[in-house]
Amino acid sequence: MSKPRVAIFDFACCEGCQLQIVNMEEELLTLLEHIQPVEWREAMSEQSEEYDIAIIEGSICRESDAERLKTIRQQAKILIALGACATLGGVNKLVNTFDNLEEVKRCVYGDSARLPHLITHAVKAVGEVVPVDYAVHGCPINGAELAYIIRCLLQGTTPVIPNFPVCVECKMRENICRFEYNEVCLGPIVRAGCDAPCPSAGMWCFGCRGMVDEPNINGARDVMARYRKTVEDLQSRLVLFNSEQEQPHA
Amino acid sequence: MPKLVEINVHHITRVEGHGNIAIRATDGKIDKVEWQVPEAPRFFEAMVRGRRWEDIQTIVSRICGICSVAHSLAAIKAIEDAMDIVVSPQTEKLRMLTLYGEFIESHVLHIGYLVAPDLLGVQSVVPLVASHPDLVKLVVRLHRLGNTMMEVLGGRRTHPLTLCPGGFKRLPGQGELRALQEQLTAALPDLQVLADAVYSVKEKLPAFERDTEYVALVDRGTYTFYNGNIGSSDTTNTVAVQKFKQVANEYIVPQSTAKWAKWHRASYMVGALARFHLNAEHLYPTAAELARYFGVTRGCCNPYMNTVVQLVETVHSVEHSLELVASLLAEGITPETPRVTAKAGWGAGAVEAPRGILFHSYAFDDNGVCTGANLTIPTNQNHANMQKDLEALVPTIITRPEAEVRQLVEMLIRAYDPCISCSTHYLNIEFV
Numbered sequence: 051m052s053k054p055r056v057a058i059f060d061f062a063c064c065e066g067c068q069l070q071i072v073n074m075e076e077e078l079l080t081l082l083e084h085i086q087p088v089e090w091r092e093a094m095s096e097q098s099e100e101y102d103i104a105i106i107e108g109s110i111c112r113e114s115d116a117e118r119l120k121t122i123r124q125q126a127k128i129l130i131a132l133g134a135c136a137t138l139g140g141v142n143k144l145v146n147t148f149d150n151l152e153e154v155k156r157c158v159y160g161d162s163a164r165l166p167h168l169i170t171h172a173v174k175a176v177g178e179v180v181p182v183d184y185a186v187h188g189c190p191i192n193g194a195e196l197a198y199i200i201r202c203l204l205q206g207t208t209p210v211i212p213n214f215p216v217c218v219e220c221k222m223r224e225n226i227c228r229f230e231y232n233e234v235c236l237g238p239i240v241r242a243g244c245d246a247p248c249p250s251a252g253m254w255c256f257g258c259r260g261m262v263d264e265p266n267i268n269g270a271r272d273v274m275a276r277y278r279k280t281v282e283d284l285q286s287r288l289v290l291f292n293s294e295q296e297q298p299h300a
Numbered sequence: 301m302p303k304l305v306e307i308n309v310h311h312i313t314r315v316e317g318h319g320n321i322a323i324r325a326t327d328g329k330i331d332k333v334e335w336q337v338p339e340a341p342r343f344f345e346a347m348v349r350g351r352r353w354e355d356i357q358t359i360v361s362r363i364c365g366i367c368s369v370a371h372s373l374a375a376i377k378a379i380e381d382a383m384d385i386v387v388s389p390q391t392e393k394l395r396m397l398t399l400y401g402e403f404i405e406s407h408v409l410h411i412g413y414l415v416a417p418d419l420l421g422v423q424s425v426v427p428l429v430a431s432h433p434d435l436v437k438l439v440v441r442l443h444r445l446g447n448t449m450m451e452v453l454g455g456r457r458t459h460p461l462t463l464c465p466g467g468f469k470r471l472p473g474q475g476e477l478r479a480l481q482e483q484l485t486a487a488l489p490d491l492q493v494l495a496d497a498v499y500s501v502k503e504k505l506p507a508f509e510r511d512t513e514y515v516a517l518v519d520r521g522t523y524t525f526y527n528g529n530i531g532s533s534d535t536t537n538t539v540a541v542q543k544f545k546q547v548a549n550e551y552i553v554p555q556s557t558a559k560w561a562k563w564h565r566a567s568y569m570v571g572a573l574a575r576f577h578l579n580a581e582h583l584y585p586t587a588a589e590l591a592r593y594f595g596v597t598r599g600c601c602n603p604y605m606n607t608v609v610q611l612v613e614t615v616h617s618v619e620h621s622l623e624l625v626a627s628l629l630a631e632g633i634t635p636e637t638p639r640v641t642a643k644a645g646w647g648a649g650a651v652e653a654p655r656g657i658l659f660h661s662y663a664f665d666d667n668g669v670c671t672g673a674n675l676t677i678p679t680n681q682n683h684a685n686m687q688k689d690l691e692a693l694v695p696t697i698i699t700r701p702e703a704e705v706r707q708l709v710e711m712l713i714r715a716y717d718p719c720i721s722c723s724t725h726y727l728n729i730e731f732v
Contacts, residue, residue: 066365251455
């Protein structure tokens with residue numbers, strides 16, 4: 051069997067998830083024995099329009115970007131959304147919370163806001179523009195999870211992504227609950243699979259993997275009440291990475 | 301028939317973000333040379349508005365995956381400036397170490413993965429895995445050192461978790477610092493091997509010079525990345541960080557979603573070469589020796605040498621990190637809990653990011669909710685200088701074969717190690 055041809059494309063984002071691919075280090079060298087990268091602008095000068103797997107990083111915030119993404123979707127047999135900007139819209143979606151985007155742009159660029167290259171529309175996650183086959187969650191993603199998903203693809207099996215909350219993994223790491231520190235943590239409703247790096251580093255979960263499919267809202271309410279926090283406190287964190295974005299299912 | 305040369309580099313590769321180069325010439329006469337930035341704008345200054353002070357770092361770290369520590373620290377310093385928070389010497393040392401982790405990671409990535417293919421005549425690092433396996437493994441090892449430092453100190457490799465106003469959310473243990481000490485010590489011989497490899501192909505770096513203004517942080521007696529005032533090669537006066545808007549005078553150009561900047565001249569440069577220009581005499585000994593080995597001296601105005609100076613800075617980062625780790629181990633880590641009392645105010649913070657000086661400023665209301673922000677990004681400050689360099693370079697090479705012209709202009713932009721997706725976030729919104 052010939053190696054699957056893989057192309058990586060980036061839209062509006064910090065490119066930190068691509069960096070996690072580089073950060074796979076020796077594992078990336080091993081992966082390169084099984085896949086053939088044909089386009090990856092940040093790392094390679096080679097370009098190609100023939101690929102089997104397209105990996106998409108970033109959010110879509112311009113019509114031209116949406117068109118480019120649709121073309122990529124037509125070319126690719128499998129499309130993977132890489133990281134929170136692609137899977138949820140991520141921090142980029144904070145822009146959608148403005149009442150008037152045009153007014154913000156005028157504040158930013160003055161009269162130049164009308165220049166064609168500054169025309170943006172409401173920010174979209176990749177799955178809101180084209181069908182997504184697999185989502186690699188996180189901000190940034192975990193390289194090992196991407197490697198696992200690609201390994202499953204190569205072997206023809208379906209990757210199993212956790213559908214339980216971060217609290218489970220946080221407890222396994224024997225962390226003291228962030229609510230005990232009088233903080234608002236999204237762990238009770240956000241999808242695990244990250245191994246709770248944030249609470250393990252003394253930080254609350256800020257929801258970069260999105261919510262679990264059926265979050266235990268009543269349980270979360272109880273937690274908030276027990277620690278004298280409000281639903282508004284929870285909402286003010288959920289909005290940061292747009293954790294409530296509905297997820298497409300492969 | 302006039303001979304028409306038209307070169308369009310659409311989305312230059314092996315750089316962070318999206319940039320284009322457009323060149324048109326008739327009979328060797330230049331009609332157009334243009335550095336274009338079509339990156340999608342992301343409006344970070346607006347995103348932070350209405351968010352509480354403790355969520356600012358989480359948001360602005362996402363401006364850039366490769367400079368996430370620098371963005372986090374610039375924001376944290378600005379918040380501390382606004383709320384009159386003073387941190388301990390231990391916190392300052394740990395922050396510098398975290399920042400050095402980012403410098404090592406970012407500089408090695410640029411030299412080893414992005415520039416090396418140009419010097420070795422290939423399109424990417426992928427063929428080098430087969431042709432230069434030992435060198436690639438060495439680059440991977442050095443790159444990992446930077447990552448490990450960020451992991452140990454910042455809580456993970458990208459988008460740090462422990463850095464916060466007032467100090468650290470989690471402190472490293474003695475054992476972790478000792479392990480780091482071993483890896484830092486092992487990195488110096490590896491860096492010498494990398495330096496020899498770059499030296500052996502250094503004639504691939506074009507001998508192009510253009511005098512310009514250099515801007516970087518300056519601080520008494522140190523090659524600073526974290527403290528100090530704003531310095532320039534055009535003046536002996538320094539400017540306080542709070543007055544950074546006097547330095548970065550920004551303007552809009554039609555070919556760019558990022559703003560451009562100027563100070564004393566039509567353009568200025570920030571980054572490794574600028575820092576070297578202003579602070580070279582304060583380099584640590586092995587780093588200074590490496591600069592001499594390459595024949596780079598203060599006053600060098602060849603932008604292609606930025607990559608070599610990054611190598612020098614990587615060695616300096618390792619040397620200074622070793623000193624910081626030794627001092628932290630000798631003194632022992634004191635448990636400290638960051639304490640912040642939110643209050644209204646305005647503050648500014650600056651650090652050197654791998655690509656150059658970075659400014660953040662924020663205003664807060666009584667509840668610590670952000671009411672306005674202003675971020676000035678290194679690559680944003682470099683755009684005008686890249687354009688001026690292209691204007692000076694292209695007429696001298698335009699008669700060469702098209703592929704060579706294309707290669708040389710791409711290498712010029714790449715030498716700046718631009719972080720283009722960062723640079724489109726400077727949006728000068730001031731909500732009061």
